[in-house]
Amino acid sequence: MRYEAPDTIDAAIAILAAEDGIARVLAGGTDLLVQIRSDMIEPDLVVDIKNINSMRSITPENGGYRIGGAVSCAEMGEHADLCAQWPGVVEAAELIGSTQVQGRATMTGNLCNCGPAADSVPAMVAAEAIATIVGPNGRRDIPVEDMPVAPGKSSLTKGEIVESVFLPARPERSGDAYLRFIPRTEMDIAVVGVGISLTLDGHGTCTHARVGLGAVAATVLLVDDAAKALIGTRVDDAALDKLAAATSAACKPINDKRGTIEFRTKVAGVLAQRVAKIALDRAGK
Amino acid sequence: MTHSSDFNAEKASNLKVIGTRPARPDGVDKVTGRARFGADMNLPGQLVGRILRSPHPHAIIKSIDTSAAEALDGVKAVVTRDDFAENPDNHAVLCNVMAREKALYEGHTVAAVAASTATIARKALKLINVDYEPLPHVTDVDAAMQPDAPVLHDTIFTSGVDPVPTIPSNIVARCEFGHGDVEAGFAKADIIVERELKTAATHQGYIEPHACVASVSTDGMSELWCCTQGHFDDRKICAALLGIDVSRLRVTASEIGGGFGGKTTVFIEPVALALSRKAGRPVKIVMSREEVFKASGPTASTSMRVKIGVTNDGRMTACDGEFRLQGGAFEGSPFDSAAMTAFACYDLENVKSVAFDVVVNRPKGAAYRAPGAPMSVYGVESVVDEVALKIGMDPIEFRLKNAVRDGSQSSYGPKFGPNGLVETLEAAKAHPQYKTPLGPNQGRGIASGFWFNYGGETCSNLNINADGTVTLAVGTPDIGGSRASMCMMAAEELGIPYDSVRATVVDTGALGFNEGSYGSRVTYASGLAIINAAQQAITEMCKRASMMWDIPADAVTWEDGYAKPSGANAGEFEPMSLAEIAAIAANTGGPIAGHREHNADSAGISFGTHIVDTEVDPETGRVDVLRYTVIQDAGKAIHPDYVEGQFQGGAVQGIGWALNEEYIYGDDGKLQNAGFLDYRVPVASDLPMIDTVIVEVPNPGHPYGVRGVGETGIVPPLAAVANSVSAAAGVRLSELPMSPPRVLKAMDDAKQAAE
Numbered sequence A: 001m002r003y004e005a006p007d008t009i010d011a012a013i014a015i016l017a018a019e020d021g022i023a024r025v026l027a028g029g030t031d032l033l034v035q036i037r038s039d040m041i042e043p044d045l046v047v048d049i050k051n052i053n054s055m056r057s058i059t060p061e062n063g064g065y066r067i068g069g070a071v072s073c074a075e076m077g078e079h080a081d082l083c084a085q086w087p088g089v090v091e092a093a094e095l096i097g098s099t100q101v102q103g104r105a106t107m108t109g110n111l112c113n114c115g116p117a118a119d120s121v122p123a124m125v126a127a128e129a130i131a132t133i134v135g136p137n138g139r140r141d142i143p144v145e146d147m148p149v150a151p152g153k154s155s156l157t158k159g160e161i162v163e164s165v166f167l168p169a170r171p172e173r174s175g176d177a178y179l180r181f182i183p184r185t186e187m188d189i190a191v192v193g194v195g196i197s198l199t200l201d202g203h204g205t206c207t208h209a210r211v212g213l214g215a216v217a218a219t220v221l222l223v224d225d226a227a228k229a230l231i232g233t234r235v236d237d238a239a240l241d242k243l244a245a246a247t248s249a250a251c252k253p254i255n256d257k258r259g260t261i262e263f264r265t266k267v268a269g270v271l272a273q274r275v276a277k278i279a280l281d282r283a284g285k
Numbered sequence B: 001m002t003h004s005s006d007f008n009a010e011k012a013s014n015l016k017v018i019g020t021r022p023a024r025p026d027g028v029d030k031v032t033g034r035a036r037f038g039a040d041m042n043l044p045g046q047l048v049g050r051i052l053r054s055p056h057p058h059a060i061i062k063s064i065d066t067s068a069a070e071a072l073d074g075v076k077a078v079v080t081r082d083d084f085a086e087n088p089d090n091h092a093v094l095c096n097v098m099a100r101e102k103a104l105y106e107g108h109t110v111a112a113v114a115a116s117t118a119t120i121a122r123k124a125l126k127l128i129n130v131d132y133e134p135l136p137h138v139t140d141v142d143a144a145m146q147p148d149a150p151v152l153h154d155t156i157f158t159s160g161v162d163p164v165p166t167i168p169s170n171i172v173a174r175c176e177f178g179h180g181d182v183e184a185g186f187a188k189a190d191i192i193v194e195r196e197l198k199t200a201a202t203h204q205g206y207i208e209p210h211a212c213v214a215s216v217s218t219d220g221m222s223e224l225w226c227c228t229q230g231h232f233d234d235r236k237i238c239a240a241l242l243g244i245d246v247s248r249l250r251v252t253a254s255e256i257g258g259g260f261g262g263k264t265t266v267f268i269e270p271v272a273l274a275l276s277r278k279a280g281r282p283v284k285i286v287m288s289r290e291e292v293f294k295a296s297g298p299t300a301s302t303s304m305r306v307k308i309g310v311t312n313d314g315r316m317t318a319c320d321g322e323f324r325l326q327g328g329a330f331e332g333s334p335f336d337s338a339a340m341t342a343f344a345c346y347d348l349e350n351v352k353s354v355a356f357d358v359v360v361n362r363p364k365g366a367a368y369r370a371p372g373a374p375m376s377v378y379g380v381e382s383v384v385d386e387v388a389l390k391i392g393m394d395p396i397e398f399r400l401k402n403a404v405r406d407g408s409q410s411s412y413g414p415k416f417g418p419n420g421l422v423e424t425l426e427a428a429k430a431h432p433q434y435k436t437p438l439g440p441n442q443g444r445g446i447a448s449g450f451w452f453n454y455g456g457e458t459c460s461n462l463n464i465n466a467d468g469t470v471t472l473a474v475g476t477p478d479i480g481g482s483r484a485s486m487c488m489m490a491a492e493e494l495g496i497p498y499d500s501v502r503a504t505v506v507d508t509g510a511l512g513f514n515e516g517s518y519g520s521r522v523t524y525a526s527g528l529a530i531i532n533a534a535q536q537a538i539t540e541m542c543k544r545a546s547m548m549w550d551i552p553a554d555a556v557t558w559e560d561g562y563a564k565p566s567g568a569n570a571g572e573f574e575p576m577s578l579a580e581i582a583a584i585a586a587n588t589g590g591p592i593a594g595h596r597e598h599n600a601d602s603a604g605i606s607f608g609t610h611i612v613d614t615e616v617d618p619e620t621g622r623v624d625v626l627r628y629t630v631i632q633d634a635g636k637a638i639h640p641d642y643v644e645g646q647f648q649g650g651a652v653q654g655i656g657w658a659l660n661e662e663y664i665y666g667d668d669g670k671l672q673n674a675g676f677l678d679y680r681v682p683v684a685s686d687l688p689m690i691d692t693v694i695v696e697v698p699n700p701g702h703p704y705g706v707r708g709v710g711e712t713g714i715v716p717p718l719a720a721v722a723n724s725v726s727a728a729a730g731v732r733l734s735e736l737p738m739s740p741p742r743v744l745k746a747m748d749d750a751k752q753a754a755e
Ligand SMILES: Cc1cc2nc3c(=O)[nH]c(=O)nc-3n(C[C@H](O)[C@H](O)[C@H](O)COP(=O)(O)OP(=O)(O)OC[C@H]3O[C@@H](n4cnc5c(N)ncnc54)[C@H](O)[C@@H]3O)c2cc1C
Pocket: A024, A025, A026, A027, A028, A029, A030, A031, A032, A033, A034, A049, A069, A070, A095, A096, A097, A098, A101, A104, A105, A106, A107, A108, A109, A110, A111, A112, A113, A117, A118, A119, A120, A156, A160, A161, A162, A163, A187, A188, A189, A190
């Protein structure tokens, strides 16, 4: 196995594009190294992106924030303005593993790994985040929900790297939140994860909402029907009941060692209600 | 000289070192990383050993072709079943260490290689060609007992039943304990509750995976370094499996990162020795976590039926239980101790306890703290909770009314001596936790539990050094702080400071046979040997002083670290300290030492009672442990920190067992969660501080009153947590683990049934 750590993204793309065997980008390595050590994959080439300076910063842009692909989750948590604007996304990133894992893990790695239960992804989906991709054929932007195509499989093509994730500006009276269900309190994988972002008008009526749903289907879902249950309401009990029903209805889970279909479907609705209440509270502040 | 193990009340009430909390001697090395665990040993020229494991849960191994692997550059040895001779005395261990005719579980060792690098070893494994003929499998204990179940061994004819069956089955044995007439007892009952319950198999979950380095020289002298709870036991079994003289195999125990019973047997050690013998080089094998889960020994899963009858005023009239335990692919589940401990807390006129040992296509089970007891006690204490609720009696009062006391007839045979069950119950009743009001969705659970405790074969040395310090040579690996306890007991007897004494766990060449560190026996049995060895050294030191003073040896006594003339008649001499006697030992007869070997047989039984408060999320079934108190009889706590640590550890492992830990098998007979991500032990943030109360009812068979404390702590928690969660959820749960999907379903089903 060859290990490369170039200091420009162009060099990284060139090295990746030239490899005939199995090539992998290494960000924090908290997924990749585990997969290598457990013999799940045997890459011929690993390209570390942590030496690429342009990918290591969080920069304000058009009222939003651009988060470099090699920024760790812990660095996100230390960025006060980012936390103030997108608390739900940051809290999702800070649920990943433990303090030690967050010192290494990146939100982009979480996205590119394409696990259905990835914690930061439903929150990013709710936030309308955009992934900026650079590759041998240039640059392109995609909504984050278009990244995973199947468990462990992304829509990236050979030689492509996610350079950054962009979180857009947001109107006043907006709030977002993320919660996951795990049997324990930490160091666990989501059995269900829900991210919600919403915006209120001056009268407290919800004008915009997005609901991201994780761990209940092959990929993270954007649930329009759940968002519709909130839009035009004051996010009252009736709206929350509709939200729960729409969220549960969107679930396409499997029975596995982590939970039954019945359990996941029900808990998705329960979590959606709890998340909406937190987002509502944040939007009102 | 004669050694007394009788309780000495005067001594026990005048202890100076015992009962204090000095810093542990192994602490600094452990927190700085200097301590050497199993995988930390390396020898010059060492090879990497790797194991090929069966992908099938049950298959005939028709042939194994190792030629391509042997031809690979860098491969120095390959071993299979052909490298181990049949061994009738140790058949099950042999077959488990290296599969013979059949692979009996997914992960069963089929071959092993030793190569110069890990990469080559991995490649070599892929080149070994095994021709399997897969067979139908069974992993569930109840399914394995059915007449049409696939049979693992055609040599098993259920023992303990009359007549002995003529066709083989998976039921190895049946045992029965009890007395009285349960039918007559049930006839006297006002209320009878009968339940079927289940528990999942769990793993001891030690942080350190099994690891060893073996080195066999061309003349057959062999060395083995490994993480183990019993290196003398390892020597015995490895020597037998490899046909080596015991005298030619020296085993050294490394520091150990947890064992809990799971490191009382061998898995990789004989394989490493066989590889080293073949390769002529040292071989190191370190298990991965996946291998630990799939191929070391978890505990049994169980299914059981418990029936208890009581009068309206809370007297138990009859208890009847049937306990079915699978112990993996070979005989030896702890079915008998499950049956014996099940009703041990209760003074009963009529009791019957039957258990079955069953084999299934799972890894061979190993001991796990109080083997068998947590499960059967879970069943019994769940039903006890239910009957107490039904008759409207406080669960502690109910237990007090039926508890065994000094002189009670035990449910499994012997009469009990002095014991602390009632004291733990009284302490529970008086504990602030028991009086704290509960909020909505919260529940409180109580359970008591029993463990026998063990003594066994033990041999220890105590050496007085010329500078007045003392070194101890102990043969039981330190798995719970025993080096500190040994030093404290030696210091107490000799009358010198704790800091002057150091203990080493020595290799098998240095002492006579020692059984391993299990059965809660170390502080009791090795400790008693150290106490006796100290007494022997004291006798010798008094003799040396008497020589100096030229008076009879029996005119000298030992007091607080000094030899003194026993009275005015003996003469007027300045007392001599241990250090002064040691300094001139060369002139008075040479080195001074004490030694003791014994088969300790006066271990004290132990009881405990746990209180746990939980809260259940009614919408998700998730359980939070809010508060937990362990109350247990320690007889006498030598080092209270360690005793509390044992209590807390038992409770935490029990909480894991009760809430989330389980071996999950697919229909394909394969383990689905061979890692800590999906095998969910509690993490620190899941737990409240576990409160402890040490009760001390002296063991009459120990001079200070010591009882073992290592195992009883895991006996009550399964039941205590189940009783608490059942109260919080408003529905009786009868299957462990009480994972959120199971709890939510039980609550939803109960709601539907009520509607
Ligand atoms: C102990 C532990 C606990 C964990 N707990 C959680 C948890 O609670 N929740 C959770 O969601 N995850 C968890 N994880 C998984 C993991 O930490 C996260 O998915 C993390 O966000 C991955 O980020 P990384 O930077 O380490 O990714 P890496 O491992 O470096 O990469 C992951 C994948 O993405 C690809 N990749 C990475 N960066 C890029 C890029 N810029 N462009 C293209 N491809 C890229 C890699 O090639 C690889 O395939 C845990 C892992 C561990 C070891």
